Amino acid sequence: MGRNRTNSVSHRESAAYTATKCNDPKSIELLRDFWREEGVFPIDNRGDTILHFIAIHGNVSALKLLIEERPVSGQDLKIQNKDGNTALHEAARFGQLKIVKVMVSLDSEILFERNSKGETPIYVAAAHGEKEVFAFLADNNMCDEFTMTRNDGSTVLHAAVTHECYCNAWLGVMDDEKQKHILALTLARILIKEEDWNFYANNCVENPLIQATKLASVGSPFKFSTEEPPIEKTTRGYKTLILMAWGVLWFKRVKYCVHPRLWTMKDDKNMTPKELFDQNHSNVCIEAEKAIKDLANPALILSTLLCTINFAAVFTIPGGFDDKSGLPILLSKPQYSELWMLMFFIGAALYDSVFTMGTVLSVLLSKFDSDDFYIALPIKYCTVIISVYYSTAFTVLGCVQALNVENIFMDKDVWWLVFLLMCLGWYMGLIVLDVCYIVFDYVYYLLNYSFLFKGNKHVM
Template sequence: MIYLIQHSHKNLEEYFFFLWLSKMASSRINEDRSNRSAAYRAVIQGKKQSEETFRSFWREEGVKPLDKFGDTVLHFLAIYGNEDAVRLLLRDGLVTSENLKAKNVNGDTALHEAARYGHKDVAEIMLRTEKDLAYERNKLGETPLFVAAACGKKEVFSLLEKYIGDCMMRRNDGCTILHAAVIGGYYSLAIGILESYPDLAGKRNEKGKTALHLLAAKPESFRSVSAYTLRDLGTKSLIPVHMLRAIIYWCIPVLNKESQPVNSAEEPSNSASIHKLDRSSSVNYILGFPWLKEIDDAKQSHAVALMLAERLIKREDWSQYVHTEDKDLEGSQFGISSEKKNRMPDPLIQATRLGIIEVVQEILSVYPEALYTFDGKGRNILQIAVAEKKWFLYDHLMTSGTNMDRMLSAIDHEGNSIIHLAAHLESPPSTPPGVFQQMMWAVLWFKRVQYDSYPYLWELQNSDGKTARQVFETNHASLRENAERTVRELANAVLIVSTLIGTINFAAIFTVPGGFDQKTGEAIFLSNRHWEFGLLMFYLAGGLFSALFTMGTLLVIIFMRFETEDFYLSLPFYYVTDMISIFYSAVFTIVACCQALIVQKVVITDYTPLVVFFFIYGLIALVLMETSYVIFDYKYYLIRYCLCYRGLES
């Protein structure tokens, strides 16, 4: 018993001892958390009253991380630009050179953060204490100079340039500071870098890409592929809004190419341009509204991107692309595969695939011999434009005045002519109801390219033994079936609507407001409200006729065979006719309803019929525009190609 009591007492002592230790540890943890939170708040606020807080924290904790990313007090001071606190810690001798070199989990020092967020004063204070900070690299091999270029912080970049060396211009993947500025979209800074260090234009990263390659891979930086043209009207946003944006974009003045960039602290995050024009204060105020500022920034950004592209193209050695492609072409003639792992990417091929007309045009103007370069499959830029279905780039190349006969007759490594490439299915294929429109445009594109090509290519077989027509039918078989099913379902639905509209108008003609005179059989309102009653009959007759016409054309569509040729001319014609007729039947029916109220003197105004008619007409016209613009656009291009291009004329 005594033994049990003694051992129980000893266990109790151990239990209370460990309980005391856990309380002390918990208290210490809570105290540390409280100190860290207070230090963090002091850094963010940046007030004079808070300086003692992070000073005392620094004495106790030093470079101990404040968060799970390994950021110290110095990192946060650099992020929030608290230069007074940094100056205070350095003045008191609390921060050593080794403290300044402390890194977080990404390998970034406090100077990296100051460069990333553009706090020049903080960076200058740190560099004054420790110049070697400029040479510190993070895990990606980025120096603070590289980070400043990637984030478009011009003032910090100019400061760090004083400590620059060739080793500081690259990171681990071979990207230079010029690459970094282009990747970030800070083209004005990139122009400045290019002017100061022209040799960087030819430097390549580990993937063999120069700054021009990276720029040619950013279609949003150029107007031809942006949302500010009318080329994609009806596919990206509301048509009136799209048109308004394009008009405003066109009216905004742009920086002249001869103008030099204006030194600015940083570039807008939503735009690559920092160029400012000499505009009146009223114009700047108007363009300061968010929606207008977005358009203004986009236009200036496109102008600066084009300026940068022109400078990079002039410094590009184009012979290496031409010679590489020619060797590949010769190798393919002897059965050697052209897909080389060490192939250097061609910015012209890249810009062609993305449809950047400005870059393609500038490259060909400086290096006309680049017109006959080939990609890995032995395709020239005209064939690539056809395969990628870049309509406007194809039109530009065909009308540029350059002899296209050689490019039209070229055959790629797989034996495909340019017509075979036009027969490829667009990827990814559309989903209903867009399948009908996609099939329609695919047929038009195929015929357009076929008519531009030589007749002997029409029956040429590729390496699979298929002609271009066979390739088209095979690739588009599923799309054609989906389009047929979609059109039939749509026709059945519209047929029901047109039948209802026709029935309503037919019944309304024989049940007019006011009824008929029992003696003469004439409508009562015909004698005393002749004009208003006549308009009512006209609207009802127009609605009935339009509905009957719609029903007739819909029956033609339903009983069609839906062959490939039908999608070229017949179906689009009947579709447009149906849209117009159902539009007018709806307009006439709604306006007839309003006119009936006028006849019965429910609404008495001289201008009411005219106002009602134009209001209803405009409202339904907007709906028709949104739903059927692509079809009307198709008819426009069909007529344009038929009248303007030599293929159809022959």
């Protein structure tokens, strides 16, 4: 008899658990009956109640139904499982924003409940990367020194860094990695306002900037901050440049969001965050330097060749020069407008070629410090590619215009040449887009970030 009753209760608890995931009439009716008879009685061996599972699954309609059936008191919401988590802790952990809003509206005091580790709901939201829940609680003035720390003194910034939970993916795998750090920055700004930074000098809790660099969460969003950065065989060429650039960018973002006192603090190995970052990224920096030089040398040769061709073309224009005046003969002919167009193409190609050579030499003479990968090298890389493209395009157009000045195309159908030039320009444009897109994306994000944080106290 006792066994049958135990099996019946177990079956009912299992059915109630299943019903918390559904919104169909049968499940709603089952939840209503269970809530009316059992209330907040634990339904599993972890001590979770029906409110815990409703919070986990984000079943807002079920929660509102229970409130209508029998008012949910603050004591009901404060019931903890064996880990000390309340239903609000679970809602925060799984990012169930609607559930959080309903529970907070019922009793705001549950925001200060701590689990067995001393973590409040807002701390749990930060640790698991639930940005929307964290932002809601922060916007409602639920952030203070009490709610943002746990028993061992760790702050929400430590939690976000340790668990690598920063959320908010944008544009695929690479952007998913880089956006993991956004929440850490939000937390840092909040902590700076009220945090006692002497705490890190006098206690065993680690400087979050050093901690982030060690864990590869800030030093490199692509996991290159380990002691032996594992560069894959497929990661070559300009990709190593952009990986290094992202690493420097995210390190600087966190650096300028923590208190300046932490910038020069040293870890147990007597290293500052910057020294640790440079050490852990030394292999990546070397690979990126080699890749940039491998790309710069062909660009220098090509730009020199184009410069030589266009420089010679200036003194060998069609029609020759007048022996008396020294001016081009065609200036006094009907083709003078075509001649001016030719000179424009040659001059533009010559200027772009010289500009490319200067930029390439500037790249080759760089120190290739980690800071160079932040702005200078990505900008120079894009500049070289674009200037080579334009110098080549203007050289081709100058050649075609020279044939036109010589009346080579007179009374001839040259549609095929126009079509060929269009195809060539389109193909070259695709090549430029292919080799520059990732760098353009980085520069675009960098500019947005610079303008976004222009008014901050700690600027870059």
